[in-house]
Amino acid sequence: MSTLSISIVIINIILALLFSLGAAPILVWIERRVAGLIQDRLGPNRCHINGIRLGGLIQSFADMLKLVFKEDFQAKAIKERFFFSLAPVIVFSSAFLSFMVMPFADDLVINGERFIMQGLPIDLGILWFLAFAGLSVYGIMLGGWSSRNKYSLLGAMRAGAQVISYEAAMGLSVVSLLITYGSVHLGDIVAYQGELLFGFIPAWGIFVQPLAALIFIVTAFAEANRTPFDLAEGESEIVGGYHTEYSAMRFGLFFVGEYVAMSASSALIVTLFLGGYHLPYLNTQTLQSFMPWILMFVILALPVASFYTMRWIQKHNRWHKAGDVRNRESAFLQKGLIGINVLFIAGLGALLLLGLTQTSTNVATAVIQIATFALKLLLMNFVFVWVRWTLPRFRYDQLQTLGWKVLMPLAIFNIIVTATIVVIKGL
Structure with a gap:
């Protein structure tokens, strides 16, 4: 292999690593801040390192350190x-x-050499995701059984029954996608x-297969053990x-694994139904042809976005107590934001002045x-959090009824309709 x-x-x-494991503390922060917003409170915003709070993100790192150094007790x-x-x-x-296997961008071509932009450059795609997403339930059932605790065993049995119910509907919804x-x-x-x-509607999966999108998103919540399908945890029961x-850290791995699974489910939803890394009406070829104009737009948009970001920092990061060490954060973040803007604008301006080569355009x-994929992933993760703090947990009989009597027939019906349309179009 070459150095490139x-x-x-x-x-x-x-x-x-950044989009999955690295996103875990950010998702914990988003979970807490969105919960605070919905419940009309602030959420974590006090923990700091020499005055730097990052809007409460430092609290997530403090909790991670607590789990690392906590006593590992076993009954x-x-x-x-x-x-x-x-x-x-x-x-x-x-x-x-x-x-x-999530693609972050289209294949990158440099000096005639093509590179697949995903963590593992393999062609298994959605089959890889389904295989490993279903494997996690073995860990849950093993943990519940080996705990020698009736509540743990009951939670593991619930998880196993839930995965059997919802993975069948998820797989059938994917079949209609593969046909398409x-x-x-x-x-x-x-x-x-x-x-x-x-000629005018983006061919995103949510428009091509709306019923499959609905089924897959609902089953993805169940696969990730997220509310309203978190009966495997069921704190109140x-x-x-x-x-x-x-x-x-044993609990920490369960905790982080849940958020990584949520991020993976969000990434697959974005990839299958929300256009993946594509901007609306801007596929790879169109993006490359309009690259100078897009870079000029970015240069103009950066100062505007930074202005509103600075206003948010001044509004939310101000401490009324004189001499409070946390008052340093606003000035520090504003200077850092200005520095990043200057670097980005100078770099993009130099790129435009010197001229875009084929390699630099690619x-x-x-x-x-990659930035588009990251933004869509963040928004989909926000939907997961939003649903958690909006909908109550289902009863167990309601969960099974939804899986077997509603989602399964709908998925089979969607396969029949999709196959019929594809056959008729092929005649």
């Missing part, structure tokens, strides 16, 4: 200690690996969504469910598409 190939592989792995009743320790590792690893797209490779699926339907007996396209 190794560099691209390292960049893809770093991006996968004497636990006999299968190896399986007890293995369970959270399975949950975390399966959630993390399911993210590795004709490929399991996620890069091909996103490339399809860069086109237009009837079974204490904490499958992780009742866990503490310290790299700029990849950067814009």
Whole structure:
């Protein structure tokens, strides 16, 4: 492998780590701040490092450090200690690996060499995600069984029954997508969504397969054990469910694994139904052809966005107590924001003045598409959090009824309709 190939592989792995594992503390922060917003309170905003709070994000890192140094307690009743320790590792690893096939941008071409922009450059695509997403339930059931706790065992049994119910509907909704797209490779699926339907509608999955999108999003909530499908935890009924007996970093792996799974589910929803890394009406070819104008727009938009960001910082990061160390943060962040703007504008301006080569255009396209994917991923994660603090938890019989009697028939019906339309179009 050449140095360039190794560099691209390292960049893809770093991006996968940032979007999955690195997003966990940010998602915890978003969860708490959105909960505070919906419940008309502030959320975490006091924890700081020498006055730097980052809007409350430091609280997430403080909680992570607490879990690292907390006593790892195990009840004497636990006999299968190896399986007890293995369970959270399975949950975390399966959630993390399911993210590795998400395409962050279109294939990058440099000096005639093509690079796939995803953590693992393989063609399994959605089959890889389904395999590892379903594997996480083994960790949950193993943890519940090895805990020797009736509440943990009940939570594990609930998780197993839930996955069987909702993975069937999820798989059937994916079948209709595969019939439409004709490929399991996620890069091909996103490339399809860069086109237009009837000349003016983006060919995103949510417009091409709206029923499959609805089924898949609902089942993705169940796969990630998120409210209103979090009966495997059910704090009000079974204490904490499958992780009742866990503490310290064993619990931390369960905790982080849930957010990584949520991020992976959001990434797949974005990839299958929301155009992936494509901007509306701007596929890769259009983006490259209009690149000078797009860079000029970015140069003009950066100061405007920074102005409103500074106003938000001044409004929310001001402490009335004189001499409070946290008052330093506003000035520090404003200077940092100005410095970043100057660097970006100077770099983009120099790029435009010197002229865009084919390689620089391809790299700029990849950067814009990665930023687009990150923004869509953040918005989809926000939807997961929003639903949690809006809808109550289902009863267990309601959960099973929805899975078997509603989603399953709808998914089968969608396959029949999709196959019929594809056959008629092929005649």
